[in-house]
Amino acid sequence: MLDDLALFVCIVENGSLNAAAAKLDMPAATLTRRLQKLEQALGCRLLHRSARRLIPTGEGWQYFERCRPLLASLQQATASLDAELNRPAGTVRVLAPITLAGIMYRDAWASFLARYPEIQLELRLANEREDLLTQGADLALRVGELDDPLFGQRLLGWGHTTLVASPDYLARHPVLRAPNDLSGHTLLMAEPLTSWRLQHESSGERMTIQPDGPVRLRVNDMQLAIEMAVAGQGILYCPLRAAEAALADDRLRNPLPGWRGISLPVYALWPPQRTLPARVRVLLDHLLAYSAGSERLI
Amino acid sequence: MLDDLALFVCIVENGSLNAAAAKLDMPAATLTRRLQKLEQALGCRLLHRSARRLIPTGEGWQYFERCRPLLASLQQATASLDAELNRPAGTVRVLAPITLAGIMYRDAWASFLARYPEIQLELRLANEREDLLTQGADLALRVGELDDPLFGQRLLGWGHTTLVASPDYLARHPVLRAPNDLSGHTLLMAEPLTSWRLQHESSGERMTIQPDGPVRLRVNDMQLAIEMAVAGQGILYCPLRAAEAALADDRLRNPLPGWRGISLPVYALWPPQRTLPARVRVLLDHLLAYSAGSERLI
DNA sequence: GAATTAAATTGCAAAAATGGAATCATGCTC
DNA sequence: GAGCATGATTCCATTTTTGCAATTTAATTC
Secondary structure, X not given: OHHHHHHHHXXXXXXXXXXXXXXXXXXXXXXXXXHHHHHHHHOOOOEEEOOXXXXXXXXXXXXXXXXXXXXXXXXXXXXXXXXXXXXXXXXXXXXXXXXXXXXXXXXXXXXXXXXXXXXXXXXXXXXXXXXXXXXXXXXXXXXOOOOOOXXXXXXXXXXXXXXXXXXXXXXXXXXXXXHHHHHHOOEEEEOOOXXXXXXXXXXXXXXXXXXXXXXXXXXXXXXXXXXXXXXXXXXXXXXXXXXXXXXXXXXXXXXXXXXXEOEEEEEEEEOOOOOOXXXXXXHHXXXXXXXXXXXXXX | OHHHHHHHHHHHHHOOHHHHHHHHOOOHHHHHHHHHHHHHHHOOOOEEEOOOOEEEOHHXXXXXXXXXXXXXXXXXXXXXXXXXXXXXOEEEEEEEOHHHHHHHOHHHHHHHHHHOOOXXXXXXXXXXXXXXXXXXOOEEEEEOOOOOOOOEEEEXXXXXXXXXXXXXXXXXXXXXXXXXXXXXXXXXXXXXXXXXXXXXXXXXXXXXEOOOOOXXXXXXXXXXXXXXXXXXXXXXXEEHHHHHHHHHOOXXXXXXXXXXXXXXXXEEEEOOXXXXXXXXXXXXXXXXXXXXXXXXXX
C-alpha cells in the first residue's frame, strides 16, 4: 500500500509508466497493475491514462502533493540510516567485568577511541553477567567458558591469575608450601575472583579453594584490593596483569612458589546476527588486535 | 519495503508479533517472514527475538525512531485524504459553453454554491470543446450528441433554440414564409450557434441553414447578440431561454411562424472512472435536479 | 487519411507471498 | 526441576504477484 503509493509518486514524477519503470528497474506491467490495485484500495482514480497521456486526477494531485514529501523523507531516512550503520560511527555499548575492562583492556579502549573519533563508546561495567539483549548491548567481554552457542563469540586471549602478598606480610607469617596452607592465612578477596583456582607449574595439578572463612577484606575493586595486599594486609588472588607493576618492583611476591593461578579464557560475545554492524565489527577487530599484540597474555 | 517497515514499527509499538498480528488482522507467520525479509533488505538485524522476548537492536531502535513519525504522518495523510475526498468539499472544475453556463445554468450555480459552502466551484467557460483531461476538469457540459463512449455521461435536458427578431425589424423587412427566405435578410450570428437548424412545428420537417454570406454581426456573447436583435439589427438564432424575457414582453418575436429551432441535448460529461468523487457527484446531482425542475426545458 | 510508433495494458507461465496448522523454543509456575 | 503455556517459526497447499511477450491504443508523420 505504501509501496504502491511510492510507485505512484514515482510515476507522476517521471511522467510516464515506462519512464518510472526504467528508473525503478521493474517492468511497466507491474506498475500498471499495482497502480490499479492502489486506485482500487483508495477508492478513487489517481491518473487518467491513455496510450499517449498520463494526467493525474484531482485526487491524484492531492495524494501526490501530500505524500511525496513524506515518502521522500522516509526514503532518505532509510538511505541515510543504511549509510550510517555501515560506517564505523554511532554508539557501541559494551558489557564487561569491571577489572577486565578497567585494568586489562584500559589501553585498548583508549586506542580505540583515538582511532575511531566518530564512535561513542559506552562501557557498562559489572562483575555480574548481564544479559546482552536486555541491556541493549552490542558486545560483551566474558571471562571463563561460555554456554550459549547461539551467540557470536571469539576468544580474545587468556587472563592469567596469581596469588600475591607483600614481602612484609610474608615475613610476618608462616611460609606457604601448599595451597591448603592458605587456610591459616589472612585472605583478601577481590570480586569476582571468589574461587581461587591454582595450578602446579610443573605437575599441572589443579586445586580450587573457596576462601569462605578467614577473609579479612572482600571488595569489588581490584585496584584497592591490590593496594591492601601491598600494604601487607593479606594474601590476594588476582589477575596477573593487575599486579604486574607491583610484582616487578617487589612490592608484591607470589607467596606460594611453584604454584600459579590458572588462566581463564576471555571471550568477546555478541548477539546472534549474521552481519555485525560496522561500529561493532571494528571494535571487535580492535580488541582482537590488541589481545594479539599483548601475546594473548592479559 | 515501506510496508514492511510499517509492519516493523507496528510490531515494536505492540511489543510482540502476535499483538501486532491481532491489531493488523493478519497471521503472525506473515509478520515473521516480512520482518525477516526487511532485515535482509536492510542488511541488519532489527529485533532480537526469542520465544519470549522481543527486543529491538540498536539498529532497530534507530529505524523505529526515525521512521515511526514519518510513517504515522503518511498513514494519517492517506486516511484524512480518504475522508476528505469522500466529503463534498474541495474544488470542482467545470468546463461549459459560455452561454449555456452563463444564461441557462446561472441559477443552478448560485443554488449549488449556496448549498455546498465547502466546495469551490471553478467554471472554465469556452465555446470550443476543450479536453476534460488536459484541462484537469471534473465535469463538462456539452451541447449536442457526444461521441466518446468511454466517458461518463448523463442527459441533463434539452436546449431549445429559436429565431428571433424585433417587431421593428420585421416591420421594415419582407415577411418570412420559409427558412430559405432568410437568405434575403440581415442575420446576426451568436457563436457557437453557427448552424441554424430549424424544424417545422407540425410536419416535423427539418432544415439546416449555414448563414455564411450576409451576416451583419458575428459575436461570441449571447447577451450582446440578443441586445442587437432587440435593437432591430437583424434576425438571430439563439437559445430560447436566452430570449425568453424579450419574447415575453414583445421586444422580440419569432420571425418565421410555424418553424422553431431544433432542440439540442445537453449532456454532463465526466472522465472515465467507476466512482465519482463526492464533490463532483453532488454537483452532477444538483444539475440533474435543476434540469428536472425546469422541466428539462433549458 | 493511412501508416508509424510510442505507450499502456493484458495473457500466461513461473515465482513469490499468504494463511492455517503444526512445531519449536523458552520463561513461568508448582 | 518438570510441566505448562505463550509466542515465534516453519511447513505446505493455495492464492497472489511478477515478468515477459503479445496486444491494444492513440498521437504523429507522411
